[in-house]
Amino acid sequence: MIFWQLFYTFCKIGIFNFGGGYAMIALIQNEVVFHHGWMTAQEFTDMVAVSQLTPGPVGINVATYAGYTAVVNAGFAPWLGVVGAFVASFAVVLLPFLVLLAVSEYLHRQKANPMIISILSFLRLAIVGVIAAAALQLVTPESFGTLSQNPFQVVCSCVLFLCAFLVSYRYKTSPILLIVVSGLLGFLLYF
């Protein structure tokens, strides 16, 4: 039953997400693309791009989009996709919401607890690796083109990747600007 699977999967993603939007993208990618095969890596990349362009938390946007697409890709009607979108976004906030309601005051007093600090520092270190793996897993022919079929696209993709990486890393340029400009370049180069 796809709705139950969506609910369970996004509950898991919500409660295991330490480290913000990009860490969540990594978790969702692994579950939705590799584990369940609800969408292709290409659809996933497109979804991340669209999620950056609209307002709101990226994690919520990606969960909503993934919920809809997973149900529709499984062959259900679009209105059931809408149900899937709400199930996924509800599930992704549910457990952290309940935990915060229950223990926020307690945690407040535990901020300087050496055990909590130790666990969080290990988590932060591991998440650097989790996000790096997510980026590596997206370096695919679907995102960059195939050398034998379209070498022009592969060269353009590598240049775009390097430019976007440098600009984003050095100048903290807004992702929205980068996505809009690269979309325009895609139109000029390939249309």
Added chain:
Amino acid sequence: MVTLFQLFWSFFKIGTFTIGGGYAMIPLMEKEIVDRHRWLDKEEFLDILSVSQAMPGIFAANMATYVGKRLRGWQGAVVSVIGNVLVPIILILLLAIFFQTFRENRLVESIFMGIRPVVVALIAAPVFSMAKTAKVSKTNFWIPLLAAALIWVLGISPIIVIFLAALGGFIYGRCRKGAEQ
């Protein structure tokens, strides 16, 4: 006394008018909650912020939950979270429906051919800034490397990797505590 509607409305504005994810919401949240309505003072706000960051989940939703709970209990938490995500969910849903319909379109495909490598770069770039925040050093650099290798080479789920890291932090904390005593 803060009304539930006031809370809803504040988080509705915060969620609707920030593009670029949870952390982009911090300045607007501070303006709305600390400066404009004076529901919390700056210090309380920063405390809530640090707990929301440390907790699992979506940072913006955690902030809404905690601020809402502090001001109006569980009902406040519910209306704040709903206010915060309502418009984003509807907008992204409309876009998902749109793209599902026009995915085969040549124009849309050419645009995304340009965007895809840039998305990969957008995910890769924060790895290095987050490495600084996480204080990666000569003694602990193997932790992120091992985490990436487990996922990328061995195909282990990142959820398991995160669980193992928490366990590692717990054991390390225990050992240090034991050594001190």
